[in-house]
Amino acid sequence: MTLSTTIEQELGYLALAVVQAGAYISTSECGLGRYLEMYKERRGELLEAYGDQIQKIDEYKWTVYTTWAISFEQLTPQATTFLKICAFLHHDGISEAIFQKAASNLTTYVPRFPATEQDSDARRVARDFLNWFRTTEGLWDMQKFLKMIIEIRSYSLIDFDKENQLYSVHPLVHAWTLTMVSNVALTHTCTQIILSLSCDWEFKLEDYMFRRTLLPHVDSVLRGGTATVLDVADRLQLVYVDSGRWQEAEKLQIMVMEAMKHVFGEEHPDTLMCMDNLASTYQNRGRRKEAEVLQVLVMETRKRVLGEEHPDTLTGIANLVSTYLTRGRWKEAEVLQVLVMETMKRVLGEEHPHTLMGMANLASTYRIQGRRKEAEVLQVLVMETMKRVLGEEHPHTLTGMANLASTYQKQGRWKEAEVLQVLVVERRKCVLGEEHPHTLASIHNLEYLHQNRNQGNL
Numbered sequence: 144m145t146l147s148t149t150i151e152q153e154l155g156y157l158a159l160a161v162v163q164a165g166a167y168i169s170t171s172e173c174g175l176g177r178y179l180e181m182y183k184e185r186r187g188e189l190l191e192a193y194g195d196q197i198q199k200i201d202e203y204k205w206t207v208y209t210t211w212a213i214s215f216e217q218l219t220p221q222a223t224t225f226l227k228i229c230a231f232l233h234h235d236g237i238s239e240a241i242f243q244k245a246a247s248n249l250t251t252y253v254p255r256f257p258a259t260e261q262d263s264d265a266r267r268v269a270r271d272f273l274n275w276f277r278t279t280e281g282l283w284d285m286q287k288f289l290k291m292i293i294e295i296r297s298y299s300l301i302d303f304d305k306e307n308q309l310y311s312v313h314p315l316v317h318a319w320t321l322t323m324v325s326n327v328a329l330t331h332t333c334t335q336i337i338l339s340l341s342c343d344w345e346f347k348l349e350d351y352m353f354r355r356t357l358l359p360h361v362d363s364v365l366r367g368g369t370a371t372v373l374d375v376a377d378r379l380q381l382v383y384v385d386s387g388r389w390q391e392a393e394k395l396q397i398m399v400m401e402a403m404k405h406v407f408g409e410e411h412p413d414t415l416m417c418m419d420n421l422a423s424t425y426q427n428r429g430r431r432k433e434a435e436v437l438q439v440l441v442m443e444t445r446k447r448v449l450g451e452e453h454p455d456t457l458t459g460i461a462n463l464v465s466t467y468l469t470r471g472r473w474k475e476a477e478v479l480q481v482l483v484m485e486t487m488k489r490v491l492g493e494e495h496p497h498t499l500m501g502m503a504n505l506a507s508t509y510r511i512q513g514r515r516k517e518a519e520v521l522q523v524l525v526m527e528t529m530k531r532v533l534g535e536e537h538p539h540t541l542t543g544m545a546n547l548a549s550t551y552q553k554q555g556r557w558k559e560a561e562v563l564q565v566l567v568v569e570r571r572k573c574v575l576g577e578e579h580p581h582t583l584a585s586i587h588n589l590e591y592l593h594q595n596r597n598q599g600n601l
Contacts, residue, residue: 265332
């Protein structure tokens with residue numbers, strides 16, 4: 144660290160202390176003299192309480208900590224609880240929607256797993272905090288939330304990004320807040336529960352977009368992928384799946400699957416769903432043999448328990464087909480795909496998302512087999528229907544566009560392929576993020592197309 148960097152940090156600490164002191168004086172109207180008296184008293188208490196840490200924390204940080212502690216003590220219970228919860232989230236990108244969605248889902252939230260005493264206490268704390276922001280009719284009370292935020296902002300303890308409608312806590316304040324949490328385990332679990340409650344198991348475009356905003360907070364609250372509550376792991380693994388973070392998703396999925404087997408049994412529909420999700424993660428990680436073994440087991444069990452035409456059974460077969468494709472078993476894949484597609488059309492309807500994905504998979508098989516015209520006809524139909532049913536930016540629609548672009552490329556129709564690939568790259572960056580595996584794959588495909596075009600291979 145250079146001298147100039149150190150000076151900049153020290154000036155930053157002092158600036159933060161001045162801002163917070165000014166905010167407190169302005170809010171409380173206590174006057175500078177009275178504030179300085181309070182500062183000396185509070186600083187003495189802090190130094191006495193944390194005397195063994197004095198050598199580890201420089202003078203500038205202590206100045207900020209003291210001014211912040213004075214302000215913190217003036218907050219209402221709801222405001223202090225909010226800041227303590229935020230201390231376990233990422234310090235940036237905190238949205239009202241997290242708490243609004245969590246409060247809304249309280250009415251339908253039924254834990255699937257037995258709770259420990261600590262889990263029950265954390266659920267109670269989360270419920271009480273969220274209920275405070277609900278009207279007598281059970282609706283979200285935006286005015287109460289904004290009133291709390293205004294209170295916290297009046298002491299300069301939280302910032303607001305008006306353009307993106309997001310809140311952030313200064314990293315130093317964020318770190319200090321943890322020292323004010325009396326029961327770290329309880330508040331940590333409470334935060335996990337609130338975050339998981341905000342995560343809906345829905346698959347519209349807005350659901351994907353919202354779950355993407357949760358990723359930094361999930362990373363923060365799970366501390367590398369460890370959930371303290373099974374219901375939390377069950378809901379938040381979806382955030383990692385959506386983000387292409389297969390390793391973290393696998394860790395949570397295994398945890399949930401084993402618990403499901405123990406609580407509900409190996410043939411329960413929810414257990415089978417967990418096994419199917421884990422198999423898909425194996426496939427995405429390139430562990431295709433493990434994926435196939437698990438998918439075959441799930442498929443056969445579902446046929447026997449749920450019936451051959453149950454939607455879950457059909458979905459499981461479709462997932463197995465995808466694994467067959469990656470392993471080069473095209474003929475087996477085609478037979479199953481035709482069966483699944485026709486059954487889904489009859490059971491779910493021709494425009495159901497699962498039916499469309501079945502058609503897309505069959506089209507991919509046609510392309511791999513060199514039956515490019517058949518693939519193109521089916522892919523155009525799927526893409527246009529997905530645009531109308533799901534929307535032009537839905538991840539499934541973008542996959543359909545990418546598949547059609549690949550077919551155009553195989554046919555030597557490079558210009559049409561390029562137009563689609565460019566569109567897919569830009570939309571995947573926006574919807575999935577620049578580092579998502581699907582985004583990176585589409586970038587690679589576009590670069591491959593340009594390379595072959597320049598070499599005259601297309």
